[in-house]
Amino acid sequence: MMVEIYSGPLDVKEILSKWLDEIDGKNWGAFIPFVGIVREEDDIAALSFDIYEPILLKWFEEWQEKAKQRGAIVKMAHSLGDVPIFTSSYIAAVMSPKRRAALTLIDEFVEDFKANAPIWKYDIVDGKRVYAQSRSTPMIGAGLLSKKD
Amino acid sequence: MMVEIYSGPLDVKEILSKWLDEIDGKNWGAFIPFVGIVREEDDIAALSFDIYEPILLKWFEEWQEKAKQRGAIVKMAHSLGDVPIFTSSYIAAVMSPKRRAALTLIDEFVEDFKANAPIWKYDIVDGKRVYAQSRSTPMIGAGLLSKKD
Amino acid sequence: MVKIEFLGPIGKETIELDAKNLSDVASELNKDKNISIWLEKSAVALNDTIVNSLDLPLKDGDRISILPPVCGG
Amino acid sequence: MVKIEFLGPIGKETIELDAKNLSDVASELNKDKNISIWLEKSAVALNDTIVNSLDLPLKDGDRISILPPVCGG
Numbered sequence: 001m002m003v004e005i006y007s008g009p010l011d012v013k014e015i016l017s018k019w020l021d022e023i024d025g026k027n028w029g030a031f032i033p034f035v036g037i038v039r040e041e042d043d044i045a046a047l048s049f050d051i052y053e054p055i056l057l058k059w060f061e062e063w064q065e066k067a068k069q070r071g072a073i074v075k076m077a078h079s080l081g082d083v084p085i086f087t088s089s090y091i092a093a094v095m096s097p098k099r100r101a102a103l104t105l106i107d108e109f110v111e112d113f114k115a116n117a118p119i120w121k122y123d124i125v126d127g128k129r130v131y132a133q134s135r136s137t138p139m140i141g142a143g144l145l146s147k148k149d
Numbered sequence: 150m151m152v153e154i155y156s157g158p159l160d161v162k163e164i165l166s167k168w169l170d171e172i173d174g175k176n177w178g179a180f181i182p183f184v185g186i187v188r189e190e191d192d193i194a195a196l197s198f199d200i201y202e203p204i205l206l207k208w209f210e211e212w213q214e215k216a217k218q219r220g221a222i223v224k225m226a227h228s229l230g231d232v233p234i235f236t237s238s239y240i241a242a243v244m245s246p247k248r249r250a251a252l253t254l255i256d257e258f259v260e261d262f263k264a265n266a267p268i269w270k271y272d273i274v275d276g277k278r279v280y281a282q283s284r285s286t287p288m289i290g291a292g293l294l295s296k297k298d
Numbered sequence: 299m300v301k302i303e304f305l306g307p308i309g310k311e312t313i314e315l316d317a318k319n320l321s322d323v324a325s326e327l328n329k330d331k332n333i334s335i336w337l338e339k340s341a342v343a344l345n346d347t348i349v350n351s352l353d354l355p356l357k358d359g360d361r362i363s364i365l366p367p368v369c370g371g
Numbered sequence: 372m373v374k375i376e377f378l379g380p381i382g383k384e385t386i387e388l389d390a391k392n393l394s395d396v397a398s399e400l401n402k403d404k405n406i407s408i409w410l411e412k413s414a415v416a417l418n419d420t421i422v423n424s425l426d427l428p429l430k431d432g433d434r435i436s437i438l439p440p441v442c443g444g
Contacts, residue, residue: 013166020161020184025235029188032255035180036444037172039246050379052438054419078443086174090444097188099371103259106181107252110444114248119443120379131380136440139414141423145397145437146411185371199306201365203346227370239371248444259371268370269306280307285367288341290350294324294364295338 003060004077005051009038009087015077019093028073028095030102034110036090038083044123046084047132052118059117063109072096074109082124116140152209153226154200158236164226168242177222177244179251183259185239187232193272195233196281201267208266212258221245223258231273265289300360302327308336308366320344320352323362333364341365373433375400381409381439393417393425396435406437414438 004015012035023031038047060076067074075093083089092110096102116139121132153164161184172180187196209225216223224242232238241259245251265288270281300317304310310333317323320342328334342349343363344356356362373390377383383406390396393415401407415422416436417429429435 012169016165017162027188029186031184033182037178039176039178052378055416103256113443117441117443118438119441121442132442136442138412138440139438141421142412142414144415145400147401201305204343262370266368266370267365268368270369281369285369287339287367288365290348291339291341293342294327296328
């Protein structure tokens with residue numbers, strides 16, 4: 001099960017339908033998708049995303065392993081390139097036998113995604129692509145090559 | 150916005166599609182549904198539910214108010230009667246401008262639902278309807294009429 | 299007269315009682331062992347609002363609901 | 372020679388350097404102010420694995436990635 005990367009906005013209904021079909025007839029008691037939608041804010045027309053896939057896939061594989069140890073599965077879809085306001089750029093999901101584990105896992109998974117998935121966000125304003133610096137988070141271990149003296 | 154009560158299993162795709170249509174063009178940045186599915190366990194063929202609607206609606210209205218104070222909306226669908234294994238009996242959802250508030254709210258909403266929504270669960274085993282006593286939780290304030298002396 | 303309704307798995311028909319307050323209701327219901335075992339773990343609603351005090355005065359036509367342990371979802 | 376690639380918004384072409392370890396890379400990159408301002412808040416990967424030590428020996432053909440602050444979703 002890999003990360004699903006789509007060019008442009010996500011078809012939320014189609015992706016959720018596909019994931020629902022995957023759990024059909026299996027013994028998952030809880031399925032929790034998180035759907036992230038681009039908000040209209042600060043006159044942006046869209047957001048835009050760069051992704052560094054090799055490290056994203058490793059990050060995701062580690063989460064699959066963590067989820068497996070808790071008897072669960074994680075899923076993820078993300079957009080590459082431009083995503084207009086009111087459309088979706090990101091869907092994460094957890095499938096778990098039990099409610100409590102599922103609620104904890106989706107929270108941890110989404111928060112760690114925001115902090116450590118190698119994806120860069122840009123605002124599209126007046127046709128320009130501007131790095132969303134103030135909303136971005138240094139990854140764990142950031143500053144390693146910074147001059148200390 | 151009311152609680153949606155359906156006879157028998159929920160059509161998850163249809164309900165999620167409808168809720169997605171409701172958020173279309175609005176400024177919700179996060180949509181988190183929780184889908185509860187009946188697990189195959191202890192030879193049950195289905196679960197079955199009784200609901201006391203007047204108090205469920207009040208409970209839900211209080212949650213709508215709590216959600217509103219946080220700038221969010223809560224949604225809920227639940228089954229009445231029999232729900233076979235591998236089908237859904239319960240969907241809750243949160244729509245919120247922001248991720249963090251949405252993750253906290255869905256967790257609190259689902260947990261309080263399990264503890265305080267006036268719904269009773271039965272196992273259907275060999276055609277018999279058996280109250281799921283050991284998995285049930287006394288509501289807040291339980292024991293008021295119990296003889297103390 | 300007030301009505302007492304037993305919800306969910308208690309499986310008992312609605313009854314009517316003469317009672318001035320919830321303490322009277324408690325005394326009366328605890329006489330029946332099949333009911334009193336439920337009362338220990340049941341919440342109580344007066345006209346569909348959960349209540350937390352035995353002192354509430356009751357009036358003619360009030361409806362009291364006994365809500366045993368729940369498990370939605 | 373090792374390759375240094377600058378990801379996301381840094382907007383700089385991949386370069387090649389002679390370096391025995393990450394300390395050498397740090398010294399070299401900090402000479403360019405337009406790069407050093409990114410280094411303070413960037414994570415570092417060696418052949419697509421995030422690393423946390425400057426002492427790692429490098430070999431010919433190694434690929435180092437500079438990952439500036441992220442914001443997926």
